[in-house]
Amino acid sequence: MCRTHPTEQFTMSNTGFILTLSCPDQPGIVHSVSGLLFQNGCNIVDSDQYGDEFTGRFFMRVHFTPPAGGPGLDTLKAAFAPVGDQFGMQWELNDAAAKPRVMIMVSKIGHCLNDLLFRAKVGGLPVEIAAIVSNHRDFYQLAASYDVPFFHLPLMNASAEQKAAQEGRVFEVVRDQNIDLVVLARYMQVLSDDLCRKLAGRAINIHHSFLPSFKGAKPYYQAHDRGVKLIGATAHYVTADLDEGPIIEQEIARVDHSMDPEQLTSVGRDVECVALARAVKWHAEHRILLNGHKTVVFK
Template identity: 65%
Template sequence: MTTSSTRFILKLSCPDQAGIVHAVTGFLLEQGGNILTSAQHGDADHQRFFMRIEFECAAAQSEQALRERFAPLAQRLQMDWELVAREAKTRVLLLVSKLGHCLNDLLFRVQTGHLAVEIPAIVSNHRDFYQLAASHNIPFHHFPLLNSTPEQKAAQERKIREVIEENQIDLVVLARYMQILSPEMCKYLSGRAINIHHSFLPSFKGARPYHQAHERGVKLIGATAHYVTSDLDEGPIIEQEVARIDHSMPPEQLVAMGRDVECVTLARAIQWHAEHRVLLNGNRTVVFR
C-alpha cells in the first residue's frame, strides 16, 4: 500500500564495510530527511552491520517512492532492509488455546493505548475466549483440532492462513497457543511470528517447565519471547524476563508468578517488533531499544 507521510523508520543489515553510515545518511539528506534517532551495531563475529534510523521530511513523501529511490543503494551494499511510515500500525493476529492471561493482557494494553498495534482477529482451537473477543469487538475464529492427524492439522492451518491473508496480517502472536506449527507454516511465517514460552530458555523446554524448575530447586524462573521456527522453542530470542523465587514456594505459586512474567515479556517483544527495533542475525536478534 502506498501512503504519504513525513516520518519514517528505516532498518537494515548488510555485510560490514566502511562507508555504510555515510551512504545512508547522505541518501536521507538528498531526500530532505532530518534524522530523529539513530542506532547501529557491528557484529564482529559475523562481519555484519545493523542500523535503525527514524527520520522526518519537511513535506509529505510517498513511502513507495522513497523505497524505490533507496533500492539501488540497498542493492549495492547487499542490504536486507525495510522502510515504513512511522505512524503505520502493525496488524497482529492472536492465536490462543485455553490459557487466556496473555490474550487478556494484550487486549487491555491495546485498548488503553499502551501497545500501538491493531488486532483484526483472534484464532483459537477452543471456544473459551469468544466472549472476551466480542467485548473488544474483535472477530473470533474457532478452528478446532479434534485429533492431531496430519490431514486435520493441515486443513486447520490453511484456515489460519486465510485469516492472515484476508486481514493483511503483519505479525502472528502465539499467546499461549498450545499447538506445534507445521514446518510449512513456520516457513510461511518466518520472521513474522512470535511465541511466548513459559520458561527462561534454553532451560526447561517442553511441558510443565515450572514444575521442572521446582524439582531442580532453581532460584529464578522466567519467560522467553522468540520468533517461531521449525525447531521447537529454539527460535531467535527477542526478550526474556525473570522473577526470583525460593524454596518455600509450591509449583502453583511459581505458575502464578510466571504468568505475570509471560505477559510483560510478550508485550515488550510485540512492541519492539511493531516499532521495527528487532533485526534478525542468524539464530540471534539485534534489538535497538
C-alpha cells in the same frame, strides 16, 4: 553499538519513516544512508547502529521525517534501492505511523491474550489486533468485549490430516485479514514446519521458561523439580525447531524453595505478559533485526 537521540521528545514519535537494514560491515554505510536522506531533505529523528564483530554484519535503524510536501514512501524506496544494492543490504522502509495488523492465537490459558488486548486498547501497544484464533471457545466473549473477530478452529484429534486442514484455515485467516504479525499467546499446539515457513519472521511465541532451559511441556514443574531460584519467560520468533527460534526478550522473577509448582506458575504468568508485550511492541516499531539465530534489538 552507537546510539544517537538528538531530542528526547522525538523518541516515541510515530511520524515519518523507519529504515532498517543489515549488510556486511564495511566503511561508508552510515555516510551513504545519511547522505541520501540529506539529499532528499529529510531530518534524522533518531539513529541506532551496531557492528557485530563475530558475524561481520552491520545493523542500522533510522527514524526520520521528510520535509513538508517532500518525497513519499514509494519515492524514498526507489531512491534508496541503489544504496541497498551497493552494500548488499537486506532493508525495509516503513511508515512509522502504520500499525501492524496482529492475529493472536490462544488455547485455554488467557492471561497473555487479556494483557495484549488491554495494552492495545489503551494505546500501550502500537498495533491493531485484527483477529483472535483459538482451538477452544473459552475466550469468544472476551474477544467480543474488545470487538475483535474470534475464529474457533478446533483440533479434535491428533491426525495429520485434521491438523493440516486446521492450519489451512488458520492461514486463510492470516491472508483474509491481511495479518502482519501472528502472536502465539499460550497457544498450546506445535505449528507444522509448513506453517512455520509461511510465517517466518512474522510470528512471535511466548514460552513459559527462561530458554534454553526447560523446553517443552510443563516448564514450571521442571523448574520446581530442579529447585530453581529464578523463573523466567522467553519471547522468540517461531521456527520449525520447537522453542529454538531467535530470542527477542526474556524476563525473570525470583522464587524460593517454599513455592510449589502452582505458585511458580502464578508468578510466571505476570513475567510472561511483560516479556511478550515488549516483544510485540519492539516488532511493531521495527526495532528487531535478525542476526542468524539471534536478534539485534534497538530499544
